[in-house]
Amino acid sequence: MRVTGSKAKVLLIGKTNYTPTFTCDNTSVRSDLAALVHDALANRKLVTRKNHLHQSLQNIASSISGPVAPSFQQLGALPRSLNLPSTVVPSPAAMSMQKRDFSQSSNKSLNINNINPHVKEAKYAVRGELAIKSEQYRAQLAKGEGKDLPFDSVISANIGNPQQLDQKPITFFRQVASLVENPQLLEHGEVLKNGLGYKSDVVERAKALLKDVKSVGAYSQSQGAPRIRQSVADFIERRDGFPADPQNIYLCGGASAGVNALMSVICASPNTGVLVPIPQYPLYTATLSLLNAQVVPYYLKEEDGWSTDVNDMRSALKEAQNKGIDVRAVVVINPGNPTGGSLEAQHIESVLELVAEEKLVMLADEVYQTNVFEGEFQSFKKILRQLQKGDKNKDGKFDNVELASLHSISKGMVGECGHRGGYYEMIGFDPEVVAQIYKFVSIMLCPPVVGQCLVELMVNPPKEGEPSYPQYKEEYDTIFNNLKARAHALYNAFREMEGVECQYPQGSMYLYPTIKLPQKAIDAAKKENKNPDDYYCLRLLDATGICIVPGSGFGQREGSLHFRTTFLAPGTDWVSRISDFHKSFMNEFK
Amino acid sequence: MRVTGSKAKVLLIGKTNYTPTFTCDNTSVRSDLAALVHDALANRKLVTRKNHLHQSLQNIASSISGPVAPSFQQLGALPRSLNLPSTVVPSPAAMSMQKRDFSQSSNKSLNINNINPHVKEAKYAVRGELAIKSEQYRAQLAKGEGKDLPFDSVISANIGNPQQLDQKPITFFRQVASLVENPQLLEHGEVLKNGLGYKSDVVERAKALLKDVKSVGAYSQSQGAPRIRQSVADFIERRDGFPADPQNIYLCGGASAGVNALMSVICASPNTGVLVPIPQYPLYTATLSLLNAQVVPYYLKEEDGWSTDVNDMRSALKEAQNKGIDVRAVVVINPGNPTGGSLEAQHIESVLELVAEEKLVMLADEVYQTNVFEGEFQSFKKILRQLQKGDKNKDGKFDNVELASLHSISKGMVGECGHRGGYYEMIGFDPEVVAQIYKFVSIMLCPPVVGQCLVELMVNPPKEGEPSYPQYKEEYDTIFNNLKARAHALYNAFREMEGVECQYPQGSMYLYPTIKLPQKAIDAAKKENKNPDDYYCLRLLDATGICIVPGSGFGQREGSLHFRTTFLAPGTDWVSRISDFHKSFMNEFK
Numbered sequence A, B: 001m002r003v004t005g006s007k008a009k010v011l012l013i014g015k016t017n018y019t020p021t022f023t024c025d026n027t028s029v030r031s032d033l034a035a036l037v038h039d040a041l042a043n044r045k046l047v048t049r050k051n052h053l054h055q056s057l058q059n060i061a062s063s064i065s066g067p068v069a070p071s072f073q074q075l076g077a078l079p080r081s082l083n084l085p086s087t088v089v090p091s092p093a094a095m096s097m098q099k100r101d102f103s104q105s106s107n108k109s110l111n112i113n114n115i116n117p118h119v120k121e122a123k124y125a126v127r128g129e130l131a132i133k134s135e136q137y138r139a140q141l142a143k144g145e146g147k148d149l150p151f152d153s154v155i156s157a158n159i160g161n162p163q164q165l166d167q168k169p170i171t172f173f174r175q176v177a178s179l180v181e182n183p184q185l186l187e188h189g190e191v192l193k194n195g196l197g198y199k200s201d202v203v204e205r206a207k208a209l210l211k212d213v214k215s216v217g218a219y220s221q222s223q224g225a226p227r228i229r230q231s232v233a234d235f236i237e238r239r240d241g242f243p244a245d246p247q248n249i250y251l252c253g254g255a256s257a258g259v260n261a262l263m264s265v266i267c268a269s270p271n272t273g274v275l276v277p278i279p280q281y282p283l284y285t286a287t288l289s290l291l292n293a294q295v296v297p298y299y300l301k302e303e304d305g306w307s308t309d310v311n312d313m314r315s316a317l318k319e320a321q322n323k324g325i326d327v328r329a330v331v332v333i334n335p336g337n338p339t340g341g342s343l344e345a346q347h348i349e350s351v352l353e354l355v356a357e358e359k360l361v362m363l364a365d366e367v368y369q370t371n372v373f374e375g376e377f378q379s380f381k382k383i384l385r386q387l388q389k390g391d392k393n394k395d396g397k398f399d400n401v402e403l404a405s406l407h408s409i410s411k412g413m414v415g416e417c418g419h420r421g422g423y424y425e426m427i428g429f430d431p432e433v434v435a436q437i438y439k440f441v442s443i444m445l446c447p448p449v450v451g452q453c454l455v456e457l458m459v460n461p462p463k464e465g466e467p468s469y470p471q472y473k474e475e476y477d478t479i480f481n482n483l484k485a486r487a488h489a490l491y492n493a494f495r496e497m498e499g500v501e502c503q504y505p506q507g508s509m510y511l512y513p514t515i516k517l518p519q520k521a522i523d524a525a526k527k528e529n530k531n532p533d534d535y536y537c538l539r540l541l542d543a544t545g546i547c548i549v550p551g552s553g554f555g556q557r558e559g560s561l562h563f564r565t566t567f568l569a570p571g572t573d574w575v576s577r578i579s580d581f582h583k584s585f586m587n588e589f590k
Helices: A028-040 A048-063 A094-095 A119-123 A127-142 A171-181 A184-188 A200-214 A226-240 A256-264 A282-289 A310-324 A345-358 A380-387 A431-443 A449-459 A469-496 A519-527 A533-544 A575-589 B027-041 B051-065 B117-121 B129-142 B172-179 B183-189 B198-213 B226-242 B255-266 B284-288 B312-324 B345-358 B380-390 B431-443 B449-459 B469-496 B518-528 B532-544 B573-588
Strands: A007-009 A017-023 A067-078 A249-252 A272-278 A294-297 A324-334 A361-365 A403-407 A422-427 A563-566 B006-008 B017-023 B069-076 B250-251 B270-278 B294-297 B326-333 B363-365 B402-408 B422-427 B563-566
Touching: A048 A563, A067 A282, A119 A282, A119 B431, A127 A533, A171 A184, A171 A200, A171 A449, A171 A469, A171 B172, A171 B183, A184 A200, A200 A226, A200 A449, A226 A249, A226 A380, A226 A422, A226 A449, A249 A256, A249 A310, A249 A431, A249 A449, A256 A272, A256 A361, A256 A403, A256 A422, A256 A431, A272 A282, A272 A310, A282 A294, A282 B431, A294 A310, A294 B402, A310 A324, A310 A345, A324 A345, A345 A361, A345 A380, A361 A380, A380 A403, A422 A449, A422 B402, A431 A563, A431 B117, A431 B284, A469 A575, A519 A533, A519 A575, A533 A563, A533 A575, B117 B284, B172 B183, B172 B422, B172 B449, B172 B469, B183 B198, B198 B226, B198 B449, B226 B250, B226 B422, B226 B449, B250 B255, B250 B431, B250 B449, B255 B270, B255 B284, B255 B363, B255 B402, B255 B422, B255 B431, B270 B284, B270 B312, B284 B294, B294 B312, B312 B345, B326 B345, B345 B363, B345 B380, B363 B380, B380 B402, B380 B422, B422 B449, B469 B573, B518 B532, B518 B573, B532 B563, B532 B573
Parallel strands: A272 A294, A272 A324, A324 A361, A361 A403, B270 B294, B270 B326, B326 B363, B363 B402
Antiparallel strands: A007 A017, A017 A067, A249 A422, A403 A422, B006 B017, B017 B069, B250 B422, B402 B422
């Protein structure tokens, strides 16, 4: 190694700034040392130890002769600056320490190069480029400016938004909601008389809810209103046959808010890892990006109806652990999004065995628990309680499992996503950790209170014999049967399409077929700098007005291609639009 | 420096693990090097450069003789471990890299020592210990078990939750809400007939809102429904006399969610700083803790009605900059929480001058804009537009100011906090940055849609001549006048209390008096390991059932003591409860 003139300057943070100047010809050493110092500086804790750090660097400097010769200059209270050789790729944190560059982006304080890098990294394709383009088409058509378009309507099959399509809200739910919104209607008793369709159980329920929350315009407890949580606990007990404690129930503004709270507490450092299924709902990868934690992907078994494969899970876990990643949790989405799969008890059991052995936190996303078309929904809670009581628990290994399971009013036959309601139950969590989750959610005050009321209605709907039951039952069953029928219609259409293979629809609101595209189509995509599945979906949108989401938004095995579509849109016309497009697309690239 | 036997072992992350062993007698050098390497490892980006890093460390090792002698051992794929000399205080990130300690906290995967340290650091006293204790008292009284308590009701003066106290919702708002919840009511036309109190403008508004959102149970655009945003823009234009663009309006689930989105994008590293007033609403410090960014405190001028002091702001800024903190934004809460102050145009002007000169992002929390009892509310937007048009902008320095201003349905005469609605307007932001904010909010899908509707109703209430106007006007004015009257009653009571000084009530929902406690009271607090203000508030709660928040929850000048109380509770009985308690407390410690 020889001394040369090239320099890497780094200023230390503190009242006084120092420049350790590494002067050497070994770019790798120089840049790595610079990066090391950067990363240290990016960490506030070390800043407070500036004097130590400075002393250490001086000591190192004085002990090194010739080959690598840092020198230190005291610069006084100058503004910090950072000049690194071009080979240095500082970390995002270090990047942001550079004096903000006002030359770009028209002199703004914030620009794309200096904002939170973890926000930039986060990907959320469900509402991405294609969705935005489809909204533009919709606006164009609404203005009557779409005469040149090859379609006359936009079909949003990209997002599970039932009431934006044809799903009608359940009457009982909305009648109660209207009364808690306007309790003056309860004062008269008129609502029961004059043909407005309200029945006595609607009035009673509204009164009971108002007794709990006082007003839907008031903040509730951060964790959610107490009697609503009790109602959720009763529902879980009926569903699983095992008791549930309302203290363990946290209401939230949709399952997304619950996932955010749980992940925010779990992810302690950039080294925290969470096992996430591939394919997955991108909330998980996006949240982990925002929290600067690591996605540890495991693959679902497509050929087996997208079931979990505990062997693949285990090897993904081991591989990550060998890399030093602190894997802390496993996400399972059941029924599956985007896959449309539904797990059997045995699959859940093996996941819980892994979780117990490896001391992982189990995150069970069960928001599609009523969208099950084959067999019966099995909750993680029920299977866990069975395991805890059974022979396999001789050594007590299941006793300490930490399970959080999420449910939502957005899906199922409820479909009230605009109301932002949901809950999670935490089982086996350390009370001190729960207290931190409580504090975390209290910073955002409380979940929307009407959403909380709808959670109560979802888990405690009219019962047989009650006045609103017949209508509730009829509406619920109709929605269920329509969803199932459309799932099958779509599935059958996919089976007819060349190069498309689709798993049998078992649950949730989606199908996730695999597509094999001709090489010429793949080449055409490459030419436009797009993934082949992105290209396919974009062409479909441009040709038919149907918006679906490419597999790249959810993850897929290297070399395979998929797309996700909901089966919420009414009618079957749009299904044949897809078939026709597919035929002509395949012909074009034959 | 002499070689000794003490060692600091650090394993590098990668398929293969390495132990660089620094063997030297200088603890400071050794521990700082170890910490440097830790912090580097804690950064995912560097992990991918393992080979470079390892090579560099080997190069450094081979170039250092005697004094500091790292040696490297290849360990293969062993589990990572970390043995540091006790003098090393690793960063939280580095801490979490230790193998999780299952010996504590009853064998749980997650415990208080390994969860996200930034969640642990966050403080949110408004819903803290005192609030929880007051809820316990309330539950005790409700069960009839409170006979031994020295009070018969709990007064929640700790939180601005109008409808939990006596504020009635505004009828027009809730009538419209009931119709968007149950559009079946619109089909009959019956609602207008039979004495339910609905007027034609209620029906029209509900229809217009449903045209925009289709169903309140459907997800809206992530940014909020388009016509509601247009309505917000129209309101801002009427308020300020300057145009507003609905593209710049983002609806959100209460202002807290807006602050979270904005801060999440602004805070790029642990070195990012945000100027926050002291005292402040703890949402700001809590959010900055969660994001691992730095609070740069500036003090409000209590003696001047809690106005901003741009000199103090500037010196806080310079001091932080000298420490190398990348200060990016200023928060101003106007009208003030917890202070009850209200800024004059001149104060806002000087803040904007500072912001323009220093290229900071201006975050104006204006959720109390209608709670102004003295003078008129001045928005940051209006003053900024005036400055941009005026003489002071000859050099164009105001042209590029980035301003985000927040408003909410939770406060004012609306008081619909349980509905979680609000908006922020972003002015002067770089479009690429706005796109990232859009992506960020889209991960949580959309704000509650009924809350969005209430935002529309708030910014576009019944106008003179419309059927619902007289009732709306009467309800609105009554709430306003009651709030003002109670503010003054409380202010007058405080003026009579020994050792209490209170600024004249100008705005918001709070008073934040300063209290001087006798030394004996301070000693008594110390004995119980409490801050004197915490002790005072706890004693007040135990004696009277009134829950207020100690100044320590908001920040106060060293040595001063305060508390925050809302003036939302009905009646004046509770005010005299405070006076009586204060008298006996002061006597006790005389």
